[in-house]
Amino acid sequence: LCIAETCPSGSVTVLSDQFSPDTTSDAAAGILIPHTYPGTPIHVQKQWFKETFTYLFAISNSAEASEAGIHLVSGWQVFKNSPKEELPFWSDIVLGFRLMSKAELQKFPQHQFGQAFTTLKCDCPPYLLWLEKRLKAAGVQIYTRKVADLWELHSEYNVVVNCTGIGARQLVGDEKLFPVRGQVLKVHAPWVKNFIRDGDGLTYIYPGIHRVTLGGTREKDNWSLAPDPGTTKDIFDRCCSLEPSLRGAQDIKVKVGLRPSRQHVRLQREVLSQGGVKLPVIHNYGHGAGGFSVHRGTAKEAARLVGECIAALQGSSSRAKL
Numbered sequence: 049l050c051i052a053e054t055c056p057s058g059s060v061t062v063l064s065d066q067f068s069p070d071t072t073s074d075a076a077a078g079i080l081i082p083h084t085y086p087g088t089p090i091h092v093q094k095q096w097f098k099e100t101f102t103y104l105f106a107i108s109n110s111a112e113a114s115e116a117g118i119h120l121v122s123g124w125q126v127f128k129n130s131p132k133e134e135l136p137f138w139s140d141i142v143l144g145f146r147l148m149s150k151a152e153l154q155k156f157p158q159h160q161f162g163q164a165f166t167t168l169k170c171d172c173p174p175y176l177l178w179l180e181k182r183l184k185a186a187g188v189q190i191y192t193r194k195v196a197d198l199w200e201l202h203s204e205y206n207v208v209v210n211c212t213g214i215g216a217r218q219l220v221g222d223e224k225l226f227p228v229r230g231q232v233l234k235v236h237a238p239w240v241k242n243f244i245r246d247g248d249g250l251t252y253i254y255p256g257i258h259r260v261t262l263g264g265t266r267e268k269d270n271w272s273l274a275p276d277p278g279t280t281k282d283i284f285d286r287c288c289s290l291e292p293s294l295r296g297a298q299d300i301k302v303k304v305g306l307r308p309s310r311q312h313v314r315l316q317r318e319v320l321s322q323g324g325v326k327l328p329v330i331h332n333y334g335h336g337a338g339g340f341s342v343h344r345g346t347a348k349e350a351a352r353l354v355g356e357c358i359a360a361l362q363g364s365s366s367r368a369k370l
């Protein structure tokens with residue numbers, strides 16, 4: 049969508065073997081709380097987060113908000129011990145960041161320290177369906193197709209953007225990319241209005257417009273997409289210990305996703321070449337546990353790289369004509 053919006057001279061086609069509700073993004077909680085990529089400078093991660101927050105904040109303030117599944121949500125991140133960094137790098141981008149008061153902490157007898165803030169949440173599938181609708185409105189073609197090798201696209205397209213998430217491990221043989229399996233529950237508990245996240249990153253409660261997401265797990269190198277009933281019980285018990293009223297939650301559905309994890313997001317240009325024929329590729333995958341938090345920022349950078357490729361192609365074709 050970002051490419052279609054910023055490079056109007058090109059025509060964009062989306063190819064994917066799976067669509068919503070069968071993607072990693074559909075399993076996510078979709079909360080905007082960044083995860084740190086150890087291999088990317090903090091100022092770059094902050095920029096990506098800021099651009100994403102600004103983009104979604106505008107949607108949350110528009111009449112589209114409900115259909116797009118974008119909403120503000122306030123809550124608490126609580127810690128059993130004070131974290132090394134009391135002020136995370138994103139504290140001045142979320143709204144109203146402050147340390148929790150003693151009165152607030154009384155709700156969490158096992159925790160000693162906490163941060164209160166307001167952030168945004170993307171509900172999926174609605175957000176993905178809304179993006180798809182905007183793609184169609186922008187004239188983008190959408191096809192179901194599994195790509196076995198990027199080179200197979202060279203005769204049909206001038207530039208390829210690889211945003212295949214964990215699929216890039218097989219598609220481009222990236223062994224630095226690994227799955228971190230996450231299981232979550234989506235429950236009906238409309239009285240839960242505030243988010244609660246344990247600072248250890250394992251247990252969280254994120255209210256969405258219709259359902260509350262309860263998490264979670266982080267299982268490195270586990271490729272299983274099958275829900276595990278023991279894990280479901282464990283997640284539910286952990287969440288109830290943070291928010292006891294969840295014992296009354298109903299209609300529990302289980303989702304599993306594989307976080308496409310890497311030391312850093314692979315956001316770069318590569319030129320594939322065979323027999324003198326070239327195919328520029330922009331990679332944009334490896335967003336790990338924080339894809340929602342930085343998606344618009346990384347998309348903007350990918351679109352800028354696509355713009356560079358188009359300019360180079362236009363330059364070479366006008367030189368060829370000369």
Ligand SMILES: Cc1cc2nc3c(=O)[nH]c(=O)nc-3n(C[C@H](O)[C@H](O)[C@H](O)COP(=O)(O)OP(=O)(O)OC[C@H]3O[C@@H](n4cnc5c(N)ncnc54)[C@H](O)[C@@H]3O)c2cc1C
Pocket residue numbers: 063064065066067071072073074075076077078079080081193194195196211212213214215216219229230231232263264304305306307308333334335336337338339340341342
């Ligand atoms: C349980 C869980 C909770 C999460 N919670 C959050 C959260 O609260 N906040 C946050 O910021 N992030 C969260 N994340 C992380 C976030 O979900 C991911 O970073 C993000 O979804 C990755 O998006 P993506 O588009 O790169 O990958 P995907 O959503 O997996 O999309 C990749 C697409 O590429 C297609 N594809 C792959 N290979 C091929 C191929 N060879 N040919 C054709 N198509 C192909 C797939 O079918 C798919 O449609 C969570 C993740 C999990 C698992």
Ligand SMILES: O=C([O-])CC(=O)C(=O)O
Pocket residue numbers: 077079081230245249252263264307336337338
């Ligand atoms: O950590 C969180 O709060 C949610 C998340 O991004 C994940 O489970 O990957």
